[in-house]
Amino acid sequence: xxxxxxxxxxxxxxxxxxxxxxxxxxxxxxxxxxxxxxxxxxxxxxxxxxxxxxxxxxxxxxxxxxxxxxxxxxxxxxxxxxxxxxxxxxxxxxxxxxxxxxxxxxxxxxxxxxxxxxxxxxxxxxxxxxxxxxxxxxxxxxxxxxxxxxxxxxxxxxxxxxxxxxxxxxxxxxxxxxxxxxxxxxxxxxxxxxxxxxxxxxxxxxxxxxxxxxxxxxxxxxxxxxxxxxxxxxxxxxxxxxxxxxxxxxxxxxxxxxxxxxxxxxxxxxxxxxxxxxxxxxxxxxxxxxxxxxxxxxxxxxxxxxxxxxxxxxxxxxxxxxxxxxxxxxxxxxxxxxxxxxxxxxxxx
Numbered sequence: 001x002x003x004x005x006x007x008x009x010x011x012x013x014x015x016x017x018x019x020x021x022x023x024x025x026x027x028x029x030x031x032x033x034x035x036x037x038x039x040x041x042x043x044x045x046x047x048x049x050x051x052x053x054x055x056x057x058x059x060x061x062x063x064x065x066x067x068x069x070x071x072x073x074x075x076x077x078x079x080x081x082x083x084x085x086x087x088x089x090x091x092x093x094x095x096x097x098x099x100x101x102x103x104x105x106x107x108x109x110x111x112x113x114x115x116x117x118x119x120x121x122x123x124x125x126x127x128x129x130x131x132x133x134x135x136x137x138x139x140x141x142x143x144x145x146x147x148x149x150x151x152x153x154x155x156x157x158x159x160x161x162x163x164x165x166x167x168x169x170x171x172x173x174x175x176x177x178x179x180x181x182x183x184x185x186x187x188x189x190x191x192x193x194x195x196x197x198x199x200x201x202x203x204x205x206x207x208x209x210x211x212x213x214x215x216x217x218x219x220x221x222x223x224x225x226x227x228x229x230x231x232x233x234x235x236x237x238x239x240x241x242x243x244x245x246x247x248x249x250x251x252x253x254x255x256x257x258x259x260x261x262x263x264x265x266x267x268x269x270x271x272x273x274x275x276x277x278x279x280x281x282x283x284x285x286x287x288x289x290x291x292x293x294x295x296x297x298x299x300x301x302x303x304x305x306x307x308x309x310x311x312x313x314x315x316x317x318x319x320x321x322x323x324x325x326x327x328x329x330x331x332x333x334x335x336x337x338x339x340x341x342x343x344x345x346x347x348x349x
Contacts, residue, residue, distance in 0.1 A: 050074035066108070076101040085109045086134065095120035098127060106132045110155065114138040121145050135159070136179065143168040155179040157202070164191040173197060181205045181223065188212045203227075204247070211236065218242055225249040225272065231257035237265045247272040249292065255280050263288075274322070281305040281323075286316050294348070295325035301332045301349075307340035316341050323349045 049055035053065040053074060062082040065074060070088040078100050090112040097120070098104070104127050114135070123144065124130070130148040133155070140159040147154070149171045161183040169175070169191060176197050180188075182205035189212075192201065198216040201223070208227040213236075215222070220242050230252040236259075237243060244267060253276040263271055264283045270290040273282070278296040283305050301323070306316040321344050330349050341347070 048077045055080075061103075073097040076104075079103060081105040081129075083107050083109075085112070087111045089113055091115075092118035093120060093123045095122040095125075098123060102126050102128070104130050106130075108132075108134045110134040110136040110138070112138055114140060116140050116142045116144065119144045124148055147172070149174070151175050153177040157181045157183065157205075159183050161185060164188045166191045166194070169195060176200065178202070190214055192216060199242075214239075221245040223247045225251065227251055229253065232259065232262055234259045236262055237268070241267065243267065244269040246270070249274040249276070251276055253278060255282075258282055286314065289317055290320040291318060292320070292322045293326070294322045298323060298326035298328060301328055301334065301337075303334050303337055303340055310336075310339050315339065316343070318344050320344070321347045323347065 049063065050065070052068050052070060053063050055063050055077075061080060062084070063076065063080045064084045065088070066084040067087040070085070070090055073085065073090060073093060076083060076098065080101060081103050083101065083104055083106065086108045088111075090109065091114065093109070093114060098107075107127070107130060115138070119140075123146075124133075125146050127148045128150060130150055132153040133147070133151055135144075135154075135156045137158045140156065140161060142161060143156060143164060145168075147169075151172060152174055154172075154175060154177070157179040158181075161180070162185060164180070164185065166189070169178075172195055174197055175195050177200045178192075178195065178198060179202045181202045185203060185206040185208060187208065187210075188203065192198070192212060193214040193216060195216045196218065199218060199220040201215070201219060201221070203212065204223045205226040208224065208229055210229055211224060211232055213233055217239060219240055222243060222245070225247045226249075228251065229248065232248075232253070246263075246268065247270075249272045253273065255278055258278075261283055264285050266285050266287045268285055268288050270292075271284065271288060272292040273296070274292045275295045278293065279299055281293060281298060281300075281302050284291060286307065306318065307314065318341055321341065326349070328349060333347065333349070
């Protein structure tokens with residue numbers, strides 16, 4: 001009897017407590033609990049929940065169909081808001097596949113076998129409330145047409161996309177996160193400029209030879225590492241008043257290809273220029289907190305790159321400085337560096 005009581009408590013108590021959660025927390029919890037509730041309490045009354053999926057009563061607006069070996073999208077009840085279809089072998093998304101799922105807020109269909117040709121041109125047309133769409137790790141060669149203008153988060157990385165046209169993302173005024181990394185992009189033109197709400201753009205791991213220009217003005221995070229970028233535009237950062245994180249590692253940047261004062265802008269928190277071909281430390285703002293320059297060809301520790309004036313109120317705010325894998329040693333650090341770099345805990349060299 002004691003064992004039965006303990007079992008009931010272990011199952012029912014979390015269900016009772018979960019009523020105080022918001023929908024997003026509930027979705028995350030359900031997804032990461034090994035489908036305990038789904039497998040014990042799957043709601044298939046009246047055949048509303050497909051037999052191959054789980055629809056837990058404790059979170060009735062979610063439907064879990066991930067990692068089930070599916071080759072096609074099952075029938076989706078109209079009340080479902082959070083649909084998990086990832087890690088299957090789904091090969092097509094015809095126009096009718098989501099026609100009944102007009103209340104969807106999240107659609108997770110990453111790690112499948114979708115191609116651009118297999119996605120209907122009207123497949124997403126009725127999803128007017130969709131906020132998150134995960135399409136990464138498929139076989140797409142282009143961005144699907146008629147994506148919902150309600151999207152906040154679009155992840156379409158790890159595909160085979162070679163081009164982004166302005167019409168692909170037209171009207172997406174709400175989009176804040178765009179993952180396009182690990183595709184085959186050689187240029188993006190002006191296709192991203194109109195994304196006025198975009199704060200995170202990841203286009204790393206492509207075939208870019210220059211920094212995309214123009215870019216959305218409100219960016220906070222820009223990731224362009226693992227490309228073949230060999231230069232930075234003049235006054236590049238002057239266009240961005242909110243940019244805090246830039247990652248440009250694993251490119252072909254040299255001292256001559258970076259205009260003076262490019263990175264000497266206040267507001268920047270993290271700058272990653274590691275694994276390039278720099279021979280000098282670029283001039284950076286005293287407000288920068290994290291600077292990564294490892295694996296370049298730097299031959300001199302130039303303290304003036306961090307501080308032009310040093311006194312009680314003027315000093316670098318750097319916390320992290322990596323210079324390992326260059327052509328300098330600890331003996332090259334000036335003796336008075338501690339006055340300028342007084343907040344750095346450790347200089348890796």
